[in-house]
Amino acid sequence: MADQEMQVTHKKEVEANRGEFMSEGPYFAPAVDIYETEQELIVLADMPGVNSDHVEIDLRDNSLTIVGKAPLDKEEGTALLAEYRKGNYFRTFRITDVVDQTKISASFSDGVLRITLPKVAKAVPRKIPITTE
Amino acid sequence: MIRWRLGRDPLYSEMARLQRGMEDLFEALASGRPTATSPWWSNANLFPLLNVYEREDCYIVTAEIPGIKKDDLEIKMEGDTLSLKGERQHQQPEGQAAYHRRERAKGSFQRSITLPGKVDPQKVKANYKDGVLTVTLAKEPAALPKQIDIVTE
Numbered sequence: 001m002a003d004q005e006m007q008v009t010h011k012k013e014v015e016a017n018r019g020e021f022m023s024e025g026p027y028f029a030p031a032v033d034i035y036e037t038e039q040e041l042i043v044l045a046d047m048p049g050v051n052s053d054h055v056e057i058d059l060r061d062n063s064l065t066i067v068g069k070a071p072l073d074k075e076e077g078t079a080l081l082a083e084y085r086k087g088n089y090f091r092t093f094r095i096t097d098v099v100d101q102t103k104i105s106a107s108f109s110d111g112v113l114r115i116t117l118p119k120v121a122k123a124v125p126r127k128i129p130i131t132t133e
Numbered sequence: 134m135i136r137w138r139l140g141r142d143p144l145y146s147e148m149a150r151l152q153r154g155m156e157d158l159f160e161a162l163a164s165g166r167p168t169a170t171s172p173w174w175s176n177a178n179l180f181p182l183l184n185v186y187e188r189e190d191c192y193i194v195t196a197e198i199p200g201i202k203k204d205d206l207e208i209k210m211e212g213d214t215l216s217l218k219g220e221r222q223h224q225q226p227e228g229q230a231a232y233h234r235r236e237r238a239k240g241s242f243q244r245s246i247t248l249p250g251k252v253d254p255q256k257v258k259a260n261y262k263d264g265v266l267t268v269t270l271a272k273e274p275a276a277l278p279k280q281i282d283i284v285t286e
Binding site for chain 2: 044048086
């Protein structure tokens with residue numbers, strides 16, 4: 001079976017609504033994959049052009065916010081073709097009480113941010129063994 | 134109920150002509166080359182989206198392709214045409230997993246772009262950092278602008 005052809009998704013510009021941002025430039029919502037296993041939730045966000053020093057993950061109340069700042073690079077030259085815009089990334093998610101907020105970890109490589117949110121122990125499905133007496 | 138009669142039905146040949154026209158249009162747009170009508174900002178629908186810049190001595194082509202391994206990416210140069218081809222796989226989660234959201238595209242892609250001037254194929258450099266592929270193509274020396282000195286007699 002042939003692999004599917006990749007589709008293009010144009011970036012969606014969003015309003016970054018946190019006051020502490022000082023960075024100029026447009027903010028886009030990164031494309032994310034969110035999936036849930038028995039133990040944890042995993043969020044993968046595409047943020048190309050951002051380097052790992054400029055990624056911020058903010059957790060407050062029940063809200064997870066990811067911000068990626070792409071450095072404004074110097075003029076590359078005269079633009080002959082511009083099919084995508086460069087900018088920063090911003091997206092917020094609501095996390096429920098299923099997540100153990102103290103154990104969230106994240107890694108970033110090749111423009112993809114991976115956040116692991118382990119579930120609270122009681123939310124992990126468990127088999128109860130039956131003892132016969 | 135409409136019964137279609139294929140072949141010599143005049144309605145069918147009209148539809149076929151329309152379809153061919155649409156295919157040609159799609160071909161023109163899908164080739165990814167800047168067309169005469171939209172050389173600057175194009176609403177491309179091919180992955181990856183490209184930005185092309187021109188400097189005095191080189192062209193720079195950039196594409197955002199996050200999460201790919203260098204082995205899955207193939208860059209070829211044929212004459213003045215740069216071809217990108219590759220595959221973006223996602224690491225599958227181990228065990229049972231339920232997706233809540235799935236926005237990141239995956240699959241294979243292939244795209245070519247012809248540069249407007251002559252390029253030196255020996256001097257093409259590609260760099261992949263933080264999900265951005267940057268290809269620098271040096272212009273052929275003959276294509277560089279030359280200053281012409283004026284001699285007064």
